[in-house]
Amino acid sequence: DQQVKQNSPSLSVQEGRISILNCDYTNSMFDYFLWYKKYPAEGPTFLISISSIKDKNEDGRFTVFLNKSAKHLSLHIVPSQPGDSAVYFCAASAKDTGRRALTFGSGTRLQVQP
Amino acid sequence: DTGVSQNPRHKITKRGQNVTFRCDPISEHNRLYWYRQTLGQGPEFLTYFQNEAQLEKSRLLSDRFSAERPKGSFSTLEIQRTEQGDSAMYLCASSLRDNLNTEAFFGQGTRLTVV
Numbered sequence: 001d002q003q004v005k006q007n008s009p010s011l012s013v014q015e016g017r018i019s020i021l022n023c024d025y026t027n028s029m030f031d032y033f034l035w036y037k038k039y040p041a042e043g044p045t046f047l048i049s050i051s052s053i054k055d056k057n058e059d060g061r062f063t064v065f066l067n068k069s070a071k072h073l074s075l076h077i078v079p080s081q082p083g084d085s086a087v088y089f090c091a092a093s094a095k096d097t098g099r100r101a102l103t104f105g106s107g108t109r110l111q112v113q114p
Numbered sequence: 115d116t117g118v119s120q121n122p123r124h125k126i127t128k129r130g131q132n133v134t135f136r137c138d139p140i141s142e143h144n145r146l147y148w149y150r151q152t153l154g155q156g157p158e159f160l161t162y163f164q165n166e167a168q169l170e171k172s173r174l175l176s177d178r179f180s181a182e183r184p185k186g187s188f189s190t191l192e193i194q195r196t197e198q199g200d201s202a203m204y205l206c207a208s209s210l211r212d213n214l215n216t217e218a219f220f221g222q223g224t225r226l227t228v229v
Contacts (some may be wrong), residue, residue: 043222046219103159
């Protein structure tokens, strides 16, 4: 049972345009969400996070939106740059388990075309 | 380098052999996690330590797997009698207990290939 789903395995956008990566979750106990970026042969790198008490969090070119009623979050990258090409993972954790584990989606490979 | 360090980066072993991986977390982090990632999937949680105490283990962690964090600093993950299905990237991460909303920082991983 996949509790965190990234239904788009890949996404291709032009440099300078907006990239939108989507993530859905099923576990209503999740209350903290993170996005990680992963380059080949490297470990995941933290990008941005959002708590369930918010519906938006911005950090430079990256914005994460959370829709709790739809159990959906998205990552917007504006403007997209070729260096953003990587695999992006959505992850979630639950306060009631003491944040002992992150549950990850299967990832979306983003390719930004110059 | 003050990030999470994992050794070795790559390990090729024959089926049936034992392997051990090491993780050195960020020094002030008291939480340490092991994850496994296979091709096309996201990382899957294996086990979690707070200081030296192993507080949670996933059902993915079979009897052939054992993890330790003897002094609350570095950790080791041992796989006994390796099987081809154990081939994966093994990732270690660490975080700070004080802030429950803190992110986990990952190492570069150890890629295991069982032949």
